[in-house]
Structures are given as structure tokens and as C-alpha cells.
Amino acid sequence: MTTLTEPPVGAPALGAPLAGPRPAARRLPGAGTVLAVLVLAVVAVAALWPGLLATYPPDRVDPVAALQGPGGTHPLGTDQLGRDVLSRIVHGTRLTLVLGLGSVLISVVAGTVLGLVAVAGGRVLDEAVMRLTDILMAFPGLLLALLVVAVLGPGTTNAMIAIGAAAAPAFARLVRGQALVVRESGYVQAARVLGTSGSSVFLRHVVPNALPSVLVFATVHTGSAIIAGSSLSFLGLGPQAPASEWGAMLSEGRDYVDLSWGLGVFPGLAVTATVVAINVVGTRLRRRFEGRIPDGDH
Structure with a gap:
């Protein structure tokens, strides 16, 4: 009999740290995420307490x-x-966020209702809702929003409705897909075997477990909604003068950029920084919640 005096090939040496991922380290946010959170913190302060950052009234x-x-x-x-451009950017933060977040809220509510109705309403209703979403998603989102604003007229509320309606089909398809996955999962099937009613299963299991992916998608979509809102404002279809809004500021100052370059740069930087920060945080949330989104294997 021989005695092993050395570990087998490939085995870690005695006293050596075990190789492998360190979950705690992987959960630490990177520099980009920290910077994005700081940017969003400044944006939040500007929206809630503009007087702390603005040195002049926006309409002076x-x-x-x-x-x-x-x-x-x-x-x-x-x-x-x-x-003052700084004061107008600061005071315009609130209206820009209201336009973006309001449209996302409309998208989430309308899309969630459509998606859940499609799942709960049977095959015929499901097919009808899906064909409707296919037709709406065939149009570019901004073009569809322009069509809605053309019917409703310009203004902050109408712009929110237009952007929200344009994005609602994507949310509807997402909710439907997640709800179908949850409905066919093991624990839902077990609840049915135990005699739980269909409505109870739908409300207690399907709906709550389909929502995390919706919230993550809503966070990621917020950046696109802000860009769409600023685009409508730039075209004169969003908030009307003398309201301060970043897209409207770009539109008002485009004829004077040769005389004062800041009119075309700083409002655009505000939009860019906010959207990039939201996308970074949204991507981080999506990666964090990927393992919690139902996959049908439970």
C-alpha cells in the first residue's frame, strides 16, 4: 500500500484559499453603478427641492x-x-420626470391589465389581445406617440398618454408571457391539485409572481420614455411655453446656438446623464432579479 504525500492533480493545496466566486464581492456595486446612483440623487434633489440648486427664478x-x-x-x-440656463434646467427636471414617469405608469397599468386579461380571458380573448399588440408594435413607438398627440393635441398630459399608449403593447406581451410561465409552474399546478379555485390561484400566485419582471422592465424603459417626452417637447407637442422642460429648452435655443453654445449643450447633457444613469441602474436591477423571475421549473 502506498501513502499519498501530495494532493491529486488539480486539488487545492492544504491551507490555500478555495477558488470560486465570492457572492458578497459580486454583489458590490461597481463604480458605474455608484456614479449612476449619485446622478439620480442629484436629479431627485433638483426635482423635489429645486431652490437648493437654482440661483434664479426660471422665468426671470x-x-x-x-x-x-x-x-x-x-x-x-x-x-x-x-x-439663467442652470435655473431653467433645475426647475425643468420635475416636469421632465413627470412626463417620463407618468407615461411609464400609464404603460405599466394599461399593459398589465391587457396582459392579465389575455391570460385569464380564454383562448379567443388572448388571441385578440395579442393580434392587437402585434399591430400596435408594428409602428415605431415615437411615430405612434406622434399620431396620438396629433389626435389629442399638444400638452403635458396628452404627451404622457401618447407615450404610455405607444409602450403599453410591449408591457402587455411581457405580462402575458410571465403569467403563462407562472401558471404552468409546479407550485401553481400543486395548488390546483389541492383544490384551490382558479381565481384564487390567479390572484395569489400568477399576478404577484409576474410583477417583478414588469417592474424591472419599467425601470429600464423609463430612460426611453424620458427621451420620447423630450422629443415631443422639442417638436412643440409636449409642455408649452413658458414651462421649463429639457426638450423644450433645446427647441427654444436651437436658433441661438451660434451665439451661445450652452443652449444646445447643457439641456442635452441633462437628458443624456439622466437616461444613462437610469439605464445603468435598470440593468443592475435586471441582473439582480434575473434569478427571481419565474422560469417554470418550480
């Missing part, structure tokens, strides 16, 4: 100071009416 007109470049008493310069 000063013709003498019109089209000044960044610096001095106006860190980001002034527009064609002498209004």
Missing part, C-alpha cells in the same frame, strides 16, 4: 444679460431672453 427675464456664455453669476450662461 433680463434682456441685458441675454445670450451670455457660461461663467460669472450664470454658471451655464443665459438664453435669448436672459433667463
Whole structure:
């Protein structure tokens, strides 16, 4: 009989740390996520307490100071009416977020209702809802929103409805797919075998377990909704003057960019930074909740 004096090939040496992933380390947010959270924190402060960041009223007109470049008493310069650009961006944060988040809320509610109705209503209703979503999703989202605004007219509320209606079909398909997966999962089948009513199974198991993926998708979609809202405002179909909104600011200042470059840069940077930060956080949430979304193997 021989005595082993060395570990087998490939085995870790005595006293050596075991190789493998460290869950705690993997859960630590990266620098990009931390920066994104900080950006969103600043955006939240600007939306809730604009007076903490703005140095002037957003509608204060000063013709003498019109089209000044960044610096001095106006860190980001002034527009064609002498209004402080920084103050207008800060005060425009709330309206920009209301437009984006409001449209996402409409999308979530309408899409969730449609998706759950399709699952609970039987084969005929399911087929009808899915064909309707196919038709609506055949149109580009912004084009569909433009059509809705053309019917309803410009304004903040109508823009929210338009953007929300354009994105609702995607949410409906997502909810339907997740609900079908949950409905066919093992624990739902077990509940049915034990005699639980169909409505109770639907409300207690199918609906709650289908919602996490909807919330993650809503977070990721918020950035797209903000871009769509700013696009409608840029075209004059969103909030109307003299309201401060980032897309509207870009539209108002586009004819004066040669005289004051900040009018075309800073509102655009505000949109870009906010959307990128939301997408980073949304991607992080999606990766975190991927393992919790039902996959039908339970």
C-alpha cells in the first residue's frame, strides 16, 4: 500500500484559499453603478427641492444679460431672453420626470391589465389581445406617440398618454408571457391539485409572481420614455411655453446656438446623464432579479 504525500492533480493545496466566486464581492456595486446612483440623487434633489440648486427664478427675464456664455453669476450662461440656463434646467427636471414617469405608469397599468386579461380571458380573448399588440408594435413607438398627440393635441398630459399608449403593447406581451410561465409552474399546478379555485390561484400566485419582471422592465424603459417626452417637447407637442422642460429648452435655443453654445449643450447633457444613469441602474436591477423571475421549473 502506498501513502499519498501530495494532493491529486488539480486539488487545492492544504491551507490555500478555495477558488470560486465570492457572492458578497459580486454583489458590490461597481463604480458605474455608484456614479449612476449619485446622478439620480442629484436629479431627485433638483426635482423635489429645486431652490437648493437654482440661483434664479426660471422665468426671470433680463434682456441685458441675454445670450451670455457660461461663467460669472450664470454658471451655464443665459438664453435669448436672459433667463439663467442652470435655473431653467433645475426647475425643468420635475416636469421632465413627470412626463417620463407618468407615461411609464400609464404603460405599466394599461399593459398589465391587457396582459392579465389575455391570460385569464380564454383562448379567443388572448388571441385578440395579442393580434392587437402585434399591430400596435408594428409602428415605431415615437411615430405612434406622434399620431396620438396629433389626435389629442399638444400638452403635458396628452404627451404622457401618447407615450404610455405607444409602450403599453410591449408591457402587455411581457405580462402575458410571465403569467403563462407562472401558471404552468409546479407550485401553481400543486395548488390546483389541492383544490384551490382558479381565481384564487390567479390572484395569489400568477399576478404577484409576474410583477417583478414588469417592474424591472419599467425601470429600464423609463430612460426611453424620458427621451420620447423630450422629443415631443422639442417638436412643440409636449409642455408649452413658458414651462421649463429639457426638450423644450433645446427647441427654444436651437436658433441661438451660434451665439451661445450652452443652449444646445447643457439641456442635452441633462437628458443624456439622466437616461444613462437610469439605464445603468435598470440593468443592475435586471441582473439582480434575473434569478427571481419565474422560469417554470418550480
